[in-house]
Amino acid sequence: MNNFLRRLKLLPWREMLQIAALVNSIVIGLELFLAWGFTQSRAIRNILMLLYGSSLGILIPLAVAVGMGALAVYFLEYWQQQFLLNRISLWVLVLCVFLGLVLKSFLPIPASLASLSEAALIGITVGVFWKGRPYWR
Numbered sequence: 001m002n003n004f005l006r007r008l009k010l011l012p013w014r015e016m017l018q019i020a021a022l023v024n025s026i027v028i029g030l031e032l033f034l035a036w037g038f039t040q041s042r043a044i045r046n047i048l049m050l051l052y053g054s055s056l057g058i059l060i061p062l063a064v065a066v067g068m069g070a071l072a073v074y075f076l077e078y079w080q081q082q083f084l085l086n087r088i089s090l091w092v093l094v095l096c097v098f099l100g101l102v103l104k105s106f107l108p109i110p111a112s113l114a115s116l117s118e119a120a121l122i123g124i125t126v127g128v129f130w131k132g133r134p135y136w137r
Contacts, residue, residue, distance in 0.1 A: 011088070016089075016093050020072060020093070023068050024101065024103070031113050063123070065121075065127065066130070069129075076089075085135035093132075094121075101120055102116055104116075
């Protein structure tokens with residue numbers, strides 16, 4: 001237990017929180033763009049109504065959450081090359097990205113792509129561990 005806590009303390013928390021903030025900011029930007037496009041463009045409105053009106057509408061938030069997790073691992077690989085990734089760091093990354101969704105839920109932004117839910121947590125976990133497969137050791 002003491003070894004686990006020591007390893008947890010040595011993780012690059014600041015970098016992981018920054019990456020989670022970046023990933024959540026990208027999603028917020030896309031949601032704002034889609035909300036703007038929905039009100040300003042008939043073509044974007046029709047496309048969104050077609051997507052969310054079909055059975056794909058159920059899968060879109062899950063797919064976005066998987067993408068958020070995979071994007072977070074990609075950014076962590078890119079910017080944190082001196083840090084050795086492992087299972088613990090991947091779980092902490094899941095926690096950080098989900099914490100970003102918790103904070104995002106307090107903002108008055110329409111959650112059209114990613115919202116605070118169990119499906120989002122599962123999707124983020126799948127995305128992080130799918131992209132982070134080489135680091136499972």
